[in-house]
Amino acid sequence: xxxxxxxxxxxxxxxxxxxxxxxxxxxxxxxxxxxxxxxxxxxxxxxxxxxxxxxxxxxxxxxxxxxxxxxxxxxxxxxxxxxxxxxxxxxxxxxxxxxxxxxxxxxxxxxxxxxxxxxxxxxxxxxxxxxxxxxxxxxxxxxxxxxxxxxxxxxxxxxxxxxxxxxxxxxxxxxxxxxxxxxxxxxxxxxxxxxxxxxxxxxxxxxxxxxxxxxxxxxxxxxxxxxxxxxxxxxxxxxxxxxxxxxxxxxxxxxx
Amino acid sequence: xxxxxxxxxxxxxxxxxxxxxxxxxxxxxxxxxxxxxxxxxxxxxxxxxxxxxxxxxxxxxxxxxxxxxxxxxxxxxxxxxxxxxxxxxxxxxxxxxxxxxxxxxxxxxxxxxxxxxxxxxxxxxxxxx
Numbered sequence: 001x002x003x004x005x006x007x008x009x010x011x012x013x014x015x016x017x018x019x020x021x022x023x024x025x026x027x028x029x030x031x032x033x034x035x036x037x038x039x040x041x042x043x044x045x046x047x048x049x050x051x052x053x054x055x056x057x058x059x060x061x062x063x064x065x066x067x068x069x070x071x072x073x074x075x076x077x078x079x080x081x082x083x084x085x086x087x088x089x090x091x092x093x094x095x096x097x098x099x100x101x102x103x104x105x106x107x108x109x110x111x112x113x114x115x116x117x118x119x120x121x122x123x124x125x126x127x128x129x130x131x132x133x134x135x136x137x138x139x140x141x142x143x144x145x146x147x148x149x150x151x152x153x154x155x156x157x158x159x160x161x162x163x164x165x166x167x168x169x170x171x172x173x174x175x176x177x178x179x180x181x182x183x184x185x186x187x188x189x190x191x192x193x194x195x196x197x198x199x200x201x202x203x204x205x206x207x208x209x210x211x212x213x214x215x216x217x218x219x220x221x222x223x224x225x226x227x228x229x230x231x232x233x234x235x236x237x238x239x240x241x242x243x244x245x246x247x248x249x250x251x252x253x254x255x256x
Numbered sequence: 257x258x259x260x261x262x263x264x265x266x267x268x269x270x271x272x273x274x275x276x277x278x279x280x281x282x283x284x285x286x287x288x289x290x291x292x293x294x295x296x297x298x299x300x301x302x303x304x305x306x307x308x309x310x311x312x313x314x315x316x317x318x319x320x321x322x323x324x325x326x327x328x329x330x331x332x333x334x335x336x337x338x339x340x341x342x343x344x345x346x347x348x349x350x351x352x353x354x355x356x357x358x359x360x361x362x363x364x365x366x367x368x369x370x371x372x373x374x375x376x377x378x379x380x381x382x383x384x385x
Contacts, residue, residue, distance in 0.1 A: 029337070090358065093284035098306075111332060127332060129306075177281060231332045238304035240327070246285045246359050 033198030033223050038160075041117070046160050046194040048115040048122065051230055052222040054202075056110035058177040060218055067223075071206075071216040074180060080211035083181035087174070092250025094172065097242055098129065098235035099252065100149035102173030103166060104188060104206075106131055113222075114230045122155055122162065129235045135164050142167060147184055149173060162192040172252055175206070183210035198224045282355070286365045290356040294324055294364070298348045303331050303341035308378075310369065312352065314362075326354050326364040328378050343377050344369075350377070 039047040055067035062070040076084065095101050101109065111127035122135045137155035145152055145168060152168040171184030191203040200222040207215040241247040282288065296312035308328040313321050328334065331341075344350065349372050354364030369377040 089281035089284035093281050095280035096284050111330070179281065228336065231335070233305050233330065233332055235306045237306070238302060238309070239306055240309060240325075241285045241307075244361075244363075246357055246361075246363070248284070 031225065031227060034226060036197040038194040038196055041119070043119045045119075045157060046162070048117050048162065048192060048194060048200065050224045050226070051112050051114045051228045052200065053112055053225045053228070054107070054109075054222045055220055057108035057218070057220070060104075060108070060176045060180055060206075067221045069219045071218055074216060075213040077209075077211060077213055079183075080181055080208075083211065084179070087179040087181065089179060090248070092248045094174075094250050094252070095177075096239075096247040097249045098239055099249075100131065100173070101128060102169070103133065103150045103153075104175050104204075105173060105177070106133075106150070107190075107204075108176055111233065112225060112228050112230055122164075125230055127230045127233050130233050137162070147171070151186070151188070158191075160193065164188075164190040164192070166190075181211055182206075182208050185210045200224075282365060285357060286355040287358045288355055291367075292352075292354050292356050292364050294326070294350075294352040294354070296324060296350060296352065298344055298346055298350050299323070300346055301341045301344070305330050305332060308334065308341070310350075310352070310366070312350065322362055324352075324362045324364065326352050326366045326369075328366050328369075334378055339378050344371075 041047045055064050057064065057068050057070075060071055061074060062068070064070075074080070074084075089096070095105070106124075106126045106128055107113075109126060109128035113127070114125040116123040116125065120136065120138045122137055124133045124135065126132065131150075133150050133153060135153040135155045137157070139156070140154055142152050142154055142165070147168050147170040149170055149172065151166040153164050153166040155162055155164045157163070166188045167186070169182070169184055169186045171182070171186070173182070174180060175182050186206070186208045189205045191201075193201040193203070195201045202218075202220040202222055204218040204220070205215050206212070206217070239247075242249070294312060294314050296314035299311040299313055302309040302311070308331050310326050310328065312324045312326065314324050315321055351370045351372060352364065352366055353368040353370075354366045357363035357365075366378070371377065
């Protein structure tokens with residue numbers, strides 16, 4: 001695995017050239033995002049409703065074109081470094097097994113995300129495995145719930161920026177495809193700012209004192225796709241790698 | 257045997273993995289050090305999520321044939337790029353570049369699918385022409 005990581009590092013400069021690179025206006029497929037000022041809802045806040053194209057972020061440390069500014073090298077604690085050094089997906093691949101990707105890895109996913117918004121709630125609808133998250137924005141505080149794959153989210157407004165604060169994770173997921181770790185102490189703060197009619201500026205701060213010595217950030221650009229819809233995506237339907245035994249199901253009784 | 261195993265440059269393998277199938281870990285299932293090129297006849301296409309599959313009959317050098325299966329990207333992503341499962345039909349002769357499964361079965365993760373005349377099918381990095 002570490003040889004792969006080293007290979008990845010050697011390829012650092014080349015990858016954005018490929019499809020993970022995403023121009024601000026879309027994937028270079030001729031689509032032109034709407035122009036003009038950011039629209040607002042009747043209650044006076046920015047309107048995030050729509051289907052959004054996001055950069056596929058396989059590695060949160062890295063930049064992918066203009067659409068993702070990565071964190072650079074992560075500030076691991078000793079425990080976090082040990083988790084990273086000992087990740088072996090061939091011994092158990094939770095996403096390959098169709099277990100929930102978790103919150104950040106869903107935000108990172110390559111397929112579109114739809115946002116449905118009212119004055120009381122924001123719903124994030126991911127095409128990836130047809131998962132969703134509801135984020136109340138009615139002023140409530142975090143509840144004391146059972147820790148989950150996607151965590152507990154509450155939102156509030158800071159001016160025209162929607163801030164989503166998420167904690168209470170079960171610690172069973174990875175932060176990205178290459179397997180950067182986190183623990184059940186993960187805390188995510190996301191800031192959504194609709195900069196114009198066609199784009200969202202997305203700012204992510206991650207802290208996890210068990211895994212990282214200090215907080216770190218990603219910033220991304222999402223593009224409104226008026227020509228796309230979110231399609232059904234069943235991970236379980238034809239997952240031949242799992243069905244035929246090539247993908248191993250990891251243990252899920254070892255909370256991190 | 258018409259499948260040709262080549263030592264893969266690690267960088268290219270990583271790039272291919274990251275590009276085509278990276279919403280879950282490629283290394284969990286496929287050996288990035290083993291590249292295969294298959295010259296075969298398309299038997300069928302299975303156009304379902306999370307990954308489409310193509311099934312091939314491959315002629316070996318000794319005159320026998322073998323059955324192969326190769327994994328593509330998600331039908332959703334390919335549909336969004338303009339591809340359909342009708343881009344090829346059973347009986348078409350194809351050339352598939354892929355990575356071999358770690359379990360030793362005749363299974364590959366597809367990097368490219370080409371007609372014998374060089375036209376490229378279902379590549380996630382290209383739109384249909």
